[in-house]
Amino acid sequence: MAREAGVSPSTVSRALNGTGYTAPQVRERVRAAAARIGYIPDANARSLRNRSSRSVGVLISDLRNPFYADLAAGIEQVLRAAGYHMILVNDDGSAEEELLAVQTFAAMRVSGVIITPVSSRSVKSLREHGINVVQADRRAGTRHGDAVLGDNEQGAELVTEHLLALGHRRIALLIDETKWTTGAGRLAGYRAAHEAAGVPLDEKLIAFTTSFEAEAARGATAELLDAHPDVTALFAANNVIAQGAFQEIQRRRIAVPRKLSLAAYDDVPWMSMVRPGITTVTQHTVSFGKRCAEVLLSRLDGAAEQEPTIIHVQPELVVRASTAAPR
Amino acid sequence: MAREAGVSPSTVSRALNGTGYTAPQVRERVRAAAARIGYIPDANARSLRNRSSRSVGVLISDLRNPFYADLAAGIEQVLRAAGYHMILVNDDGSAEEELLAVQTFAAMRVSGVIITPVSSRSVKSLREHGINVVQADRRAGTRHGDAVLGDNEQGAELVTEHLLALGHRRIALLIDETKWTTGAGRLAGYRAAHEAAGVPLDEKLIAFTTSFEAEAARGATAELLDAHPDVTALFAANNVIAQGAFQEIQRRRIAVPRKLSLAAYDDVPWMSMVRPGITTVTQHTVSFGKRCAEVLLSRLDGAAEQEPTIIHVQPELVVRASTAAPR
DNA sequence: CTAGGTTGTGGCAACGATTCCACATGGCAA
DNA sequence: TTGCCATGTGGAATCGTTGCCACAACCTAG
Numbered sequence A, B: 001m002a003r004e005a006g007v008s009p010s011t012v013s014r015a016l017n018g019t020g021y022t023a024p025q026v027r028e029r030v031r032a033a034a035a036r037i038g039y040i041p042d043a044n045a046r047s048l049r050n051r052s053s054r055s056v057g058v059l060i061s062d063l064r065n066p067f068y069a070d071l072a073a074g075i076e077q078v079l080r081a082a083g084y085h086m087i088l089v090n091d092d093g094s095a096e097e098e099l100l101a102v103q104t105f106a107a108m109r110v111s112g113v114i115i116t117p118v119s120s121r122s123v124k125s126l127r128e129h130g131i132n133v134v135q136a137d138r139r140a141g142t143r144h145g146d147a148v149l150g151d152n153e154q155g156a157e158l159v160t161e162h163l164l165a166l167g168h169r170r171i172a173l174l175i176d177e178t179k180w181t182t183g184a185g186r187l188a189g190y191r192a193a194h195e196a197a198g199v200p201l202d203e204k205l206i207a208f209t210t211s212f213e214a215e216a217a218r219g220a221t222a223e224l225l226d227a228h229p230d231v232t233a234l235f236a237a238n239n240v241i242a243q244g245a246f247q248e249i250q251r252r253r254i255a256v257p258r259k260l261s262l263a264a265y266d267d268v269p270w271m272s273m274v275r276p277g278i279t280t281v282t283q284h285t286v287s288f289g290k291r292c293a294e295v296l297l298s299r300l301d302g303a304a305e306q307e308p309t310i311i312h313v314q315p316e317l318v319v320r321a322s323t324a325a326p327r
Numbered sequence C: 001c002t003a004g005g006t007t008g009t010g011g012c013a014a015c016g017a018t019t020c021c022a023c024a025t026g027g028c029a030a
Numbered sequence D: 001t002t003g004c005c006a007t008g009t010g011g012a013a014t015c016g017t018t019g020c021c022a023c024a025a026c027c028t029a030g
Helices: A009-017 A024-037 A043-050 A066-081 A095-108 A120-128 A152-165 A181-197 A214-227 A239-251 A285-301 B009-017 B024-037 B043-050 B066-081 B095-108 B120-128 B152-166 B181-197 B214-227 B239-251 B285-301
Strands: A055-060 A085-090 A112-115 A132-137 A146-150 A171-175 A206-208 A233-236 A261-263 A280-282 A310-313 A316-318 B055-060 B085-090 B112-115 B132-137 B146-150 B171-175 B206-208 B233-236 B261-263 B280-282 B310-313 B316-318
Touching: A009 A024, A043 B043, A043 B095, A055 A066, A055 A095, A066 A085, A066 A285, A066 B066, A066 B085, A085 A095, A085 B066, A095 A112, A095 A120, A095 B043, A112 A120, A112 A285, A120 A132, A132 A285, A146 A152, A146 A181, A146 A285, A152 A171, A152 A181, A152 A233, A152 A261, A152 A280, A152 A316, A171 A181, A171 A214, A171 A239, A206 A214, A214 A233, A214 A239, A233 A239, A239 A261, A285 A310, B009 B024, B055 B066, B055 B095, B066 B085, B066 B285, B085 B095, B095 B112, B095 B120, B112 B120, B112 B285, B120 B132, B132 B285, B146 B152, B146 B181, B146 B285, B152 B171, B152 B181, B152 B233, B152 B261, B152 B280, B152 B316, B171 B181, B171 B214, B171 B239, B206 B214, B214 B233, B214 B239, B233 B239, B239 B261, B285 B310
Parallel strands: A055 A085, A055 A112, A112 A132, A132 A146, A146 A310, A171 A206, A171 A233, A233 A261, B055 B085, B055 B112, B112 B132, B132 B146, B146 B310, B171 B206, B171 B233, B233 B261
Antiparallel strands: A085 B085, A280 A316, B280 B316
16 A cells, blocks of 8 residues: 555555644545555554554343344444444353353453443453443443443332322232342332332232243243232233233233233333233333443543443333223 | 463464464463463454454344344354354445445455345445455345345245235235345235236335335325225235334224235234234244355355355245235 | 754554474484 | 484564654744
8 A cells, every 4th residue: 555655654644544744745645546446444453553443342132132132223323423333242141152252352452342241250351351341231240330221120110100000909020030230120119119109019929930031921921820810910020021921911812901901111112013002111222222332432532530420211101001900 | 471471472372272383281381371361362463464353244224123133143143153253233224334334344354244235336345355245135236146035026926825815806015115136026026926816916006115114104004095995905015114004004993804914024023912913924034144144154164266155045924813815 | 054943754663463484302213 | 423303482574554753855033
């Protein structure tokens, strides 16, 4: 390239990047030569020299789950606009895969990582490598560092309050885990709403699913309905569980909301397509993703040693037709 | 790192990569030192030296569309297992964004790109930069090079045959574009099935939507139903159009399939959640994505100058409850 | 006329890993 | 003893870019 333009490599660099002195006609000559031979500066050489790349690692659990897909879509949109690109890795909820991805990101000298963490080891490991981390949606172990989180407790409280206000007294909670801050928060909100309303809570109405699959949630719903026929409302703690619950309810031809109310957490497309539409809590997932990317970018821009940014995304109750007063 | 292990950089490289001679105890010493200081080889330096990276660019139109999300999920799964990682870029169906992404990929010296192409320029540009390209789902302009495609003509024929066999004679086609091979193929299949059945086709029943949004499809559906009340079946040429059509049908409280049959292309979750379930053509999208990655990987492995691989994924009709004989 | 500043360019080292080549050591056969 | 091969290690060049430094040309003020 330097040969093609008849100048030194230094001058090429200055001309193309606009740093330092360059005579206008030389700059033009270099530009013309670059266009002529289709020259594109090598990003690897640049990263090597600068000790940082324009890449950001994004580590999520399951791209097929619309929640994560929307999150990634929001992240990518903001990163792309800022001239970064996204290395996307699915960890399938596995801590081992997550650690492997961390290795990869470290090797690539990414300028940051946005992660829906599975284990705290990965987050710790990233920090040890001096990589900026933004935890998205939930936090694993560590209480510090940048994070963009939903207010799970408040969201679950909104749903539960809504059901209690309709007159429900036997409200079951279907949930997959409570180790993560998401599950723990939603459970806490469910409890808090009962407490606030002075309604006693039957612990047996908290049903745990055995895996992250919708099919497991369907099974759990079946067991719950068999064991407690007096339940009048079901609160599914995420979109996958809601799917399983909905399928089981459909299979049994239970009239919703006449015989049973159903509410969910996270708004995904099928919830507004089915009849009755599902009452749920939306977290505006695409904007959620955008916020994550913005927090990371401002960390990259600004002085590294700022206070950690913790953003709480406001959950919002979307009332549809799947919830009504019990008979 | 070389200092830490007390050996030369050359030896570190040989020990860690297992290339050339290395004494077992030295190899062990190097490994131990690497583990002790958390050493991870710099991928940029490696890529610079090797003139190739372990990255693959993936360029899709819209991550929020479950078709693309599933495709990307399949691709990522196979790439990750093979030690590659995925740079994911959304082009929002814009040729400009697509070209920008091509620049990025070229700069990164990715070992290949998997693309659902918008314009043929991008594909040509990638080839000119000596980058391996696999076209996924559709082809833009160029007829050669590796590709993994659905058999759109056959898929559309399956749907149309199914409707014709049920006795429908006024079958409308809702479609967004016919410039891409997907749209063109589906239109051709719709025509071919009519031809084969000897049923005359009313060209006015082919309705074009004005954008890629579901809302546009809803509008197009409304106009179509107003203009041609004698239509007994609707064939939506993709999942987004199907969503718009379904919403309009729901809004009008048209009884499906009693008064109107509805069929779609591509199977996405809501289609099996709603009642009646939507009859559609599945392309097994996740496997579709896996195939794309496999084709690329074998191109990277094998001699570069092999014949182009063209894979046609077999479409499959999924009959659900949204289609029935007309009254 | 000279000193010092401004503008513009090239040379060189460095980033970190790889790979060829040179070279050292030791064993073994002639 | 000499020569050769196998084994193992280090040195140096290289990949492409950047940024510091030196230096050259020219201008301007004293």
